Amino acid sequence: xxxxxxxxxxxxxxxxxxxxxxxxxxxxxxxxxxxxxxxxxxxxxxxxxxxxxxxxxxxxxxxxxxxxxxxxxxxxxxxxxxxxxxxxxxxxxxxxxxxxxxxxxxxxxxxxxxxxxxxxxxxxxxxxxxxxxxxxxxxxxxxxxxxxxxxxxxxxxxxxxxxxxxxxxxxxxxxxxxxxxxxxxxxxxxxxxxxxxxxxxxxxxxxxxxxxxxxxxxxxxxxxxxxxxxxxxxxxxxxxxxxxxxxxxxxxxxxxxxxxxxxxxxxxxxxxxxxxxxxxxxxxxxxxxxxxxxxxxxxxxxxxxxxxxxxxxxxxxxxxxxxxxxxxxxxxxxxxxxxxxxxxxxxxxxxxxxxxxxxxxxxxxxxxxxxxxxxxxxxxxxxxxxxxxxxxxxxxxxxxxxxxxxxxxxxxxxxxxxxxxxxxxxxxxxxxxxxxxxxxxxxxxxxxxxxxxxxxxxxxxxxxxxxxxxxxxxxxxxxxxxxxxxxxxxxxxxxxxxxxxxxxxxxxxxxxxxxxxxxxxxxxxxxxxxxxxxxxxxxxxxxxxxxxxxxxxxxxxxxxxxxxxxxxxxxxxxxxxxxxxxxxxxxxxxxxxxxxxxxxxxxxxxxxxxxxxxxxxxxxxxxxxxxxxxxxxxxxxxxxxxxxxxxxxxxxxxxxxxxxxxxxxxxxxxxxxxxxxxxxxxxxxxxxxxxxxxxxxxxxxxxxxxxxxxxxxxxxxxxxxxxxxxxxxxxxxxxxxxxxxxxxxxxxxxxxxxxxxxxxxxxxxxxxxxxxxxxxxxxxxxxxxxxxxxxxxxxxxxxxxxxxxxxxxxxxxxxxxxxxxxxxxxxxxxxxx
Numbered sequence: 001x002x003x004x005x006x007x008x009x010x011x012x013x014x015x016x017x018x019x020x021x022x023x024x025x026x027x028x029x030x031x032x033x034x035x036x037x038x039x040x041x042x043x044x045x046x047x048x049x050x051x052x053x054x055x056x057x058x059x060x061x062x063x064x065x066x067x068x069x070x071x072x073x074x075x076x077x078x079x080x081x082x083x084x085x086x087x088x089x090x091x092x093x094x095x096x097x098x099x100x101x102x103x104x105x106x107x108x109x110x111x112x113x114x115x116x117x118x119x120x121x122x123x124x125x126x127x128x129x130x131x132x133x134x135x136x137x138x139x140x141x142x143x144x145x146x147x148x149x150x151x152x153x154x155x156x157x158x159x160x161x162x163x164x165x166x167x168x169x170x171x172x173x174x175x176x177x178x179x180x181x182x183x184x185x186x187x188x189x190x191x192x193x194x195x196x197x198x199x200x201x202x203x204x205x206x207x208x209x210x211x212x213x214x215x216x217x218x219x220x221x222x223x224x225x226x227x228x229x230x231x232x233x234x235x236x237x238x239x240x241x242x243x244x245x246x247x248x249x250x251x252x253x254x255x256x257x258x259x260x261x262x263x264x265x266x267x268x269x270x271x272x273x274x275x276x277x278x279x280x281x282x283x284x285x286x287x288x289x290x291x292x293x294x295x296x297x298x299x300x301x302x303x304x305x306x307x308x309x310x311x312x313x314x315x316x317x318x319x320x321x322x323x324x325x326x327x328x329x330x331x332x333x334x335x336x337x338x339x340x341x342x343x344x345x346x347x348x349x350x351x352x353x354x355x356x357x358x359x360x361x362x363x364x365x366x367x368x369x370x371x372x373x374x375x376x377x378x379x380x381x382x383x384x385x386x387x388x389x390x391x392x393x394x395x396x397x398x399x400x401x402x403x404x405x406x407x408x409x410x411x412x413x414x415x416x417x418x419x420x421x422x423x424x425x426x427x428x429x430x431x432x433x434x435x436x437x438x439x440x441x442x443x444x445x446x447x448x449x450x451x452x453x454x455x456x457x458x459x460x461x462x463x464x465x466x467x468x469x470x471x472x473x474x475x476x477x478x479x480x481x482x483x484x485x486x487x488x489x490x491x492x493x494x495x496x497x498x499x500x501x502x503x504x505x506x507x508x509x510x511x512x513x514x515x516x517x518x519x520x521x522x523x524x525x526x527x528x529x530x531x532x533x534x535x536x537x538x539x540x541x542x543x544x545x546x547x548x549x550x551x552x553x554x555x556x557x558x559x560x561x562x563x564x565x566x567x568x569x570x571x572x573x574x575x576x577x578x579x580x581x582x583x584x585x586x587x588x589x590x591x592x593x594x595x596x597x598x599x600x601x602x603x604x605x606x607x608x609x610x611x612x613x614x615x616x617x618x619x620x621x622x623x624x625x626x627x628x629x630x631x632x633x634x635x636x637x638x639x640x641x642x643x644x645x646x647x648x649x650x651x652x653x654x655x656x657x658x659x660x661x662x663x664x665x666x667x668x669x670x671x672x673x674x675x676x677x678x679x680x681x682x683x684x685x686x687x688x689x690x691x692x693x694x695x696x697x698x699x700x701x702x703x704x705x706x707x708x709x710x711x712x713x714x715x716x717x718x719x720x721x722x723x724x725x726x727x728x729x730x731x732x733x734x735x736x737x738x739x740x741x742x743x744x745x746x747x748x749x750x751x752x753x754x755x756x757x758x759x760x761x762x763x764x765x766x767x768x769x770x771x772x773x774x775x776x777x778x779x780x781x782x783x784x785x786x787x788x789x790x791x792x793x794x795x796x797x798x799x800x801x802x803x804x805x806x807x808x809x810x811x812x813x814x815x816x817x818x819x820x821x822x823x824x825x826x827x828x829x830x831x832x833x
Contacts, residue, residue, distance in 0.1 A: 022059050026052070050109040054123055057114065069108070069116065079120045083132070087163060087170040096152050096176065098159075099144030104136055112136070124166060131162035156180065157216035181205050182215045186224050186264030190257075192271040195328070197242040197249070199233060201225065224263065231256050250322045250330050253277050276329045277322075278303065280337030280377065287366065287380035293427070294357040295366075295383060297350060299341065304331065316342045340373035347593070347603050349585050361428050361583055363387050364610035372606075390422055391610050402449040407442060407479045412620040416443035419613045420558065421450065424529075429557040429579030431535065433564050433614035436704050437628055437782075437812040440560045441475050444531060449480040451529070452506055459506070460529040461522075463549060466511045467697035468533060470633040470819040473509060483507055488514055489635070512537050516548040523551075530554035534700075535561035538578060539571035541587060550578055563707045564612065569595050572608070580611065616708075617810050627803050629813045631827065634697045636678070636818055639690040644677045644821060671822060676718060678818040679787050683720040694816055695728055698786065701814065702734065706762045710812075711755070711780040715798045716787050717768045725786070726765055735760065740767035752777060771798045778802060781809040786816055788823050792830040 027046060048056055057078050067074040086101040105117030113129035115122040124132060138145055147155045163170055172180075182205075189200040203221055205214045229235070231252055232244030242249065254277045260266050278301065285299035304312070304325060315323040316333050323331040332338060347365065350356035358366075363384040370381055401409060401417065409417065416432060420443070423430040434440050444462075451458045464472055469489060476485045488498050488510035495514065499521050502508055508527075515522070530552055532538065538546040557579045565572050570591070576584045584590050584607065594604045617624065636644060651670045676684050680692040698714070705712055716722050719740045729736050737751050748770070755764050756779040764777065768789060783799045795815075803811040817823045 019059065019061060019063060023056070026056055026059060050111065053109055054113050057121060058123055067116075067121070069106075074116070074119055076116065076119050076121045079122055081122065082168045083115065083117065083122055083124075083166050085117075085167050085169070087167060089160065089170065089172045089176060091173050091175045092146060094149050095146045096155065097144055097146045098139075098155070100139050101143075104139055104143075105132075107133065107136060128166040132166055134159070135163055153214045153216075156213050157218065160215070161218060176213060179212045180215050181212045182217050184217065184221075188260055188264055188266045189269075190267065190272045191269040192275070193241075197272065197275065198236075199228060199240045199242075200238070201228060201240060227260075227263065246324055247321070250277070250324075253330065254322075254332065274327060274329065278325075278329060278331045279335045280341070280374075283338060283341060283377065285341060285375075285378040287378060287383055289383040290357065293360050295360060295363060296355055297348060297358045298355045299345070299378075301331070303327070303329070313342065313346070317346070337374040337377065340369070340375055341378075343603065344369050344373070344375065347607065349589065359583070360387065360426060361580060361611075364391055365607050368606045368609070387426060390425075400450075402446055402453050402480070404453065404482050405446055405449055405479060406481065407446075409442070409446060410439075410620070410623045412615050412623055413439055413443050413446070416440075416613060416615075417446045417450065420444070420447035423558070423611070424451075424556055427556055428611065429559075429583075430611045430613065431559045431561065431564055431575060431579060433561055433612050435614075435616045435708055436562045436701075437630070437810075438615060438617065438620065440562075441472065441533070442479060444558070444560065445476060445480050445483075448507060448529065449483060452483055458528040459502075459525075460508070460531065461527045461552065461554065462507060462509045462531045462533065463512055463515050464509065464533040465537060465700065466513065466637075467634055467693065467700060469509055469511055470635055471631075472533070474631070474633055476507065485509060488518065492517070512545045512549070515552075516544055519548050519551065523553075525553065527552065527554040529556050529558065531558045531560065532578065533560045535559035535575050535578070536563055536566055536571065539566060539574055541570065541574040541577065546574060546578075550581070562704050564614075566707065569604075576608070576611070583611075584608075617812075621810060624810045626807075627799075627811045627813060629815070631815050631817055632697070632701070633817050633819045634693050636821065637691060637693045640677070640681060640693055643681045643685065643688070644674070647674060647677055674822045675787060675826075676721070678821045678823050679716070679718065679721045680724050682724065683718065692724075694786065694818060695725060697816065698725065698784065699728060699732060701784065702729075702763060703732075705782050706734065709762075710782050711762050711764075712782040712784060713764050713766055713771070713777060713780045713798075713802060714784045714786055715766050715768050715771055715795075716785075717789060718787070719767050721786065722765045722767060729763060729765075734763060736763035736765055737761060738765045739770050741769045743770060748775070755779065766798070766801075768794060768798055771801055775801045778807045781807070781811050783811065783813045784816065785814070788815060788817060788826040788830065790826060790829065 060078060062077065064075065067076050083105050084102075085104065088097075088099050088101065090097050090099070103117075105115040105122065108114040108116050108121075111126070111129050112133040113124045113126060115124060115132070160170065160172075184203040184205045187202045187204060189202065191198050191200070201224060203216070203224075205216070225235070228240045232242060232248045233240035234243045242252070244252065253275065257266065282302040282304075283299060284302075285297075288296040290296045300306070308323075308325060312323045312331060316339075321332075321334050323333060325331065333342070344366070348356075348358050348362055350358065364387065367381075367384045367388040369375055370378070370384075401414065416434070416439075419430065419432070424447075432440050432443065434443075448458075448460055451460075462472060469487060473485055473487055476483055484505045485507045486498060486502060486505035486509070488495055488508060490498075495518060499518060502525070510518070532549060538549050540546055559575050559579050561575070564575055570587070573584050573587060573590045577587075585593065594600050651674070654670075673684060679694055681690070682688040682692070702712060702714075714722075714725065716725070719742075722738065722740065726736060726738055737755050739748055739751055743751070751764075752775055755761060755777065764780065766775075780802045783802050785795055785798070789795050799811070799813050803813075815827070817827055
């Protein structure tokens with residue numbers, strides 16, 4: 001930059017840009033680093049130093065500049081090319097001569113990275129600069145040099161390739177070129193030194209007769225060296241030492257060492273061979289029948305001491321990729337067969353690894369694992385085949401139906417009977433989880449009758465909710481009158497008298513609450529069969545009822561429920577802990593395996609599948625009539641029974657005192673009040689705040705059907721009763737619609753359309769009068785008649801709101817009947833009509 005004495009610098013007008021700005025920044029930087037660089041006599045000069053020259057020239061690019069060197073002035077250009085020097089490599093007797101055919105470029109810096117040649121400046125990389133300095137030091141005094149035979153290989157290997165990196169032309173004599181060997185074989189030698197894995201890397205060039213010139217391919221050799229470095233080896237002079245962690249070592253032994261075989265020959269010392277990855281080929285497992293209701297399961301792994309098995313399984317449970325053995329080898333926990341075996345062992349809950357007893361009930365799960373997993377190496381699969389064949393063919397088993405059964409079983413009910421028989425044959429427990437309305441009670445009674453007809457003196461205990469106890473009694477009377485049934489219910493004195501007669505009966509029926517109160521008596525009893533209905537009553541594993549039920553001694557246990565799981569998996573565990581204690585392990589282990597580990601859900605399905613039989617109406621629809629009717633008997637609670645009985649006595653007294661026998665209106669009013677007391681005494685008695693047995697039973701039924709995604713119509717003649725039911729539904733967070741005779745026609749139609757379209761609202765409360773005609777409610781498939789009406793035609797007309805053209809499902813009609821009340825008489829009257 002030149003300017004005269006008249007130049008006035010104005011920063012608003014005069015400024016640098018582009019390369020000029022960069023150059024000014026560099027100059028400023030140099031000046032800031034060394035303020036003494038300014039010549040004390042002439043401030044026009046700045047010493048940029050050897051290291052700064054390359055930076056300055058590189059930035060300068062193609063800008064013109066002058067260079068004064070050895071008192072000569074040049075106008076050079078910065079050239080980004082290889083150096084234009086010509087070198088020849090020629091045979092000279094036994095030696096080789098290297099000569100330069102022109103002058104050597106002049107290094108301008110001590111590093112040799114800035115070179116002047118023929119008015120041009122060349123900028124070299126640091127590596128090229130080092131290599132050029134070597135050549136320059138050899139040829140600067142003489143333009144040629146001879147190398148002896150001993151020096152030829154290093155020359156060709158080291159110097160020539162380096163010169164090629166910065167020189168345009170290097171000509172090699174054909175006599176030399178034809179005898180050059182540059183191909184090599186790579187060999188990896190692995191060994192153990194002081195417990196460390198080491199690798200000796202060798203490159204063997206093809207020169208068996210030692211007559212050729214070996215030109216080492218350093219660039220290619222570097223690829224192999226870099227490969228070892230990338231695998232966590234460090235260079236330790238004559239060999240490489242592995243310096244990675246266990247995860248990296250496992251990866252190396254499992255994958256990378258095999259990949260090295262594609263790069264060269266791999267050799268192992270005997271010591272190194274002990275550092276290996278153990279896979280399923282080293283595992284041996286077998287299953288044998290111990291003939292005592294158990295299977296003997298054993299397995300072992302080559303080269304692994306059983307003292308390490310516990311830690312090995314802990315690593316598997318923690319989902320680690322491998323387990324490192326004490327001898328330095330690894331067990332691959334992601335090997336598919338190893339993983340499947342450990343999964344099997346974990347879910348069999350074996351207590352020891354060399355020879356463990358596994359209950360025969362696990363045979364079905366084991367067989368399922370054989371089919372779906374990589375477990376073909378396990379010996380003894382034939383021991384589980386027979387039982388599995390029995391369970392796989394339950395639908396087709398030709399087992400006789402009890403000859404004295406007073407019912408025609410549908411095909412799916414026969415399958416349910418066979419299911420009970422098959423479970424019983426192997427002394428397994430099980431869960432019949434058919435949807436409501438498919439006859440779980442009938443299938444159970446059929447099984448108990450089958451046992452009575454084929455085995456003498458079998459004793460069974462059935463526990464039900466209080467609301468179902470008389471239903472069971474009635475079903476036995478209808479379908480199996482040959483079975484002697486004892487109902488244990490009532491006050492303590494009454495129960496004690498009944499309990500003392502147990503031995504005279506085939507079946508004992510009691511309630512959850514009553515069983516809990518009479519537990520001391522049952523401690524000395526052993527039942528052949530113990531069956532619980534509505535098994536969700538023991539879903540809480542720590543409740544008093546659950547503990548009472550599980551304390552009963554029995555040989556075989558069955559559970560009946562339409563909803564084996566309502567809220568969480570622990571409910572399922574509690575039911576299984578009843579039917580087959582220990583099958584799903586302890587509560588804590590079950591939680592660890594299946595609740596805290598969601599990925600194990602498939603194993604849980606396999607475990608429980610053989611012991612839960614569930615059919616829905618849609619699955620067996622072809623076997624069902626289009627309408628199923630059931631009577632549901634309800635026992636009035638103590639308070640309600642007291643009120644009802646008192647009013648019966650009052651009516652009797654009035655009848656005896658007055659001549660009202662022919663007064664039909666008065667008599668009808670008395671009967672109506674009796675009917676209302678059966679439903680809900682609070683609609684008659686002001687201030688009555690006790691529970692209604694029928695309302696409680698209704699809530700249980702509704703919850704079960706809602707759980708199974710059904711829609712329900714509930715009819716009653718009494719609007720006051722319907723409104724009370726509505727209040728109870730609201731308390732239980734159950735949404736509903738409501739119509740009675742006061743609902744106008746437009747609103748009725750609107751509510752009907754809403755119910756048919758609204759998937760969230762499952763219940764419709766309808767007065768018998770309002771539901772008699774004009775309603776199309778085919779979205780529902782369950783009808784509950786809360787109170788029986790004298791004329792069955794009226795009830796049928798209400799039921800036809802659902803059971804009509806357009807209905808795609810089987811309709812289930814339930815009649816709730818208060819046991820031992822006027823309602824039973826109304827039912828008898830209906831049947832007579």
